[in-house]
Amino acid sequence: xAGPSVSPEIDRLITLLARLPGLGPRSxxxxxxxxxxxxxxxxTPLASAMTIAADRISTCSVCANVDSANPCHICTAPGxxxxxxxxxxxxxxxxxxERAGAFRGTYHVLGGxxxxxxxxxxxDLNIAALIGRVSAGKTEEVILAMNxxxxxxxxxxxxxxxxxxxxxxxxxxxxGVPIGGELDYLDDGTIxxxxxxxxxx
Amino acid sequence: xAGPSVSPEIDRLITLLARLPGLGPRSxxxxxxxxxxxxxxxxTPLASAMTIAADRISTCSVCANVDSANPCHICTAPGxxxxxxxxxxxxxxxxxxERAGAFRGTYHVLGGxxxxxxxxxxxDLNIAALIGRVSAGKTEEVILAMNxxxxxxxxxxxxxxxxxxxxxxxxxxxxGVPIGGELDYLDDGTIxxxxxxxxxx
Ligand SMILES: [Zn+2]
Ligand SMILES: [Zn+2]
Numbered sequence: 262x263a264g265p266s267v268s269p270e271i272d273r274l275i276t277l278l279a280r281l282p283g284l285g286p287r288s289x290x291x292x293x294x295x296x297x298x299x300x301x302x303x304x305t306p307l308a309s310a311m312t313i314a315a316d317r318i319s320t321c322s323v324c325a326n327v328d329s330a331n332p333c334h335i336c337t338a339p340g341x342x343x344x345x346x347x348x349x350x351x352x353x354x355x356x357x358x359e360r361a362g363a364f365r366g367t368y369h370v371l372g373g374x375x376x377x378x379x380x381x382x383x384x385d386l387n388i389a390a391l392i393g394r395v396s397a398g399k400t401e402e403v404i405l406a407m408n409x410x411x412x413x414x415x416x417x418x419x420x421x422x423x424x425x426x427x428x429x430x431x432x433x434x435x436x437g438v439p440i441g442g443e444l445d446y447l448d449d450g451t452i453x454x455x456x457x458x459x460x461x462x
Numbered sequence: 463x464a465g466p467s468v469s470p471e472i473d474r475l476i477t478l479l480a481r482l483p484g485l486g487p488r489s490x491x492x493x494x495x496x497x498x499x500x501x502x503x504x505x506t507p508l509a510s511a512m513t514i515a516a517d518r519i520s521t522c523s524v525c526a527n528v529d530s531a532n533p534c535h536i537c538t539a540p541g542x543x544x545x546x547x548x549x550x551x552x553x554x555x556x557x558x559x560e561r562a563g564a565f566r567g568t569y570h571v572l573g574g575x576x577x578x579x580x581x582x583x584x585x586d587l588n589i590a591a592l593i594g595r596v597s598a599g600k601t602e603e604v605i606l607a608m609n610x611x612x613x614x615x616x617x618x619x620x621x622x623x624x625x626x627x628x629x630x631x632x633x634x635x636x637x638g639v640p641i642g643g644e645l646d647y648l649d650d651g652t653i654x655x656x657x658x659x660x661x662x663x
Binding site: 266267268269270271273274277278280281282283284288290291292293294295296297300301303304305306307308309310311312313314315317318327328329330334335338351352353356359445446 | 467468469470471472474475478479481482483484485488489491492493494495496497498501502504505506507508509510511512513514515516518519528529530531535536539552553554557560
């Protein structure tokens with residue numbers, strides 16, 4: 262990818278870097294060069310951080326968060342409210358919620374949203390496990406924190422219907438979240454305000 | 463960087479990824495999550511590619527290219543014209559020249575440009591080695607391929623002066639309208655240069 266006279270080791274590095282989201286061929290070449298110029302200060306530490314993460318991090322069998330413990334540290338933290346579950350599309354949204362610091366319950370990561378267009382059905386998402394968790398009885402409130410997109414809201418509607426007979430309260434984040442906006446792009450204050458004004462469904 | 467309840471292994475991964483050029487905190491989090499979701503298919507191979515590169519790649523003692531051999535494969539290729547040296551600012555520019563396939567000589571990587579603003583002096587760049595190479599006598603032409611910026615042109619001027627007594631021809635890349643470029647998008651300097659160097663048809 263860098264050119265015919267580039268060593269295969271560098272070419273492989275660039276090819277793999279280009280598979281990261283947001284890195285095109287040109288920025289992958291820049292990143293590779295940056296790493297090659299700092300073998301001890303950046304490339305080796307980053308390689309080691311990746312090896313350690315690949316070795317230690319797994320998906321929480323309760324909430325689908327990624328963590329070094331299973332169940333994850335959030336699921337087992339004694340200080341957190343086990344009666345509240347915040348449902349998010351992806352781990353990045355869980356991180357955004359945690360950065361905002363506006364929620365002290367537990368999470369459930371769906372792994373996406375329902376999508377007619379992309380052919381994503383309820384069984385493709387982590388929804389059955391959510392219904393199972395809530396049906397087990399300890400949950401008092403489920404807060405739906407999906408993106409305010411059509412697919413996000415379709416997913417929220419589907420989950421609300423399927424949680425009706427569990428008796429748990431179902432709420433959603435207030436519409437302080439801009440229509441079409443994604444949680445991970447929002448500032449902490451907006452997320453905190455939306456959490457505070459959440460509505461019963 | 464991902465939040466207070468994120469495992470330190472993930473936090474370290476994000477912190478190091480954020481040090482790559484072009485990756486801010488948000489895109490570093492996205493990249494980390496992408497890696498965590500593909501430990502075997504991407505994270506481990508990338509870690510391994512980095513470890514191998516850190517181990518095998520070094521800076522060519524002749525031209526300052528990065529390669530698994532020293533002198534590099536370009537410096538030692540029997541098919542390449544050893545009498546022509548193309549001087550570039552950075553290895554990324556060498557790669558760009560190689561992709562273009564328009565040059566079959568050797569290179570010399572300066573490692574930057576002279577800059578009064580940033581306090582970069584001739585001794586901070588790989589210039590003395592270039593003068594040494596050319597003075598050794600085999601070089602017939604030195605092609606200056608610095609960026610068409612003020613600092614790039616200052617550097618070209620400095621090198622031209624210091625190569626005068628070696629007897630080698632010194633040239634620079636032509637300025638003009640890029641192939642496929644639209645006049646309306648070009649700066650005035652480029653248009654003026656293209657007009658000045660216009661060719662009879
Ligand atoms: Zn968990
Ligand atoms: Zn070389």
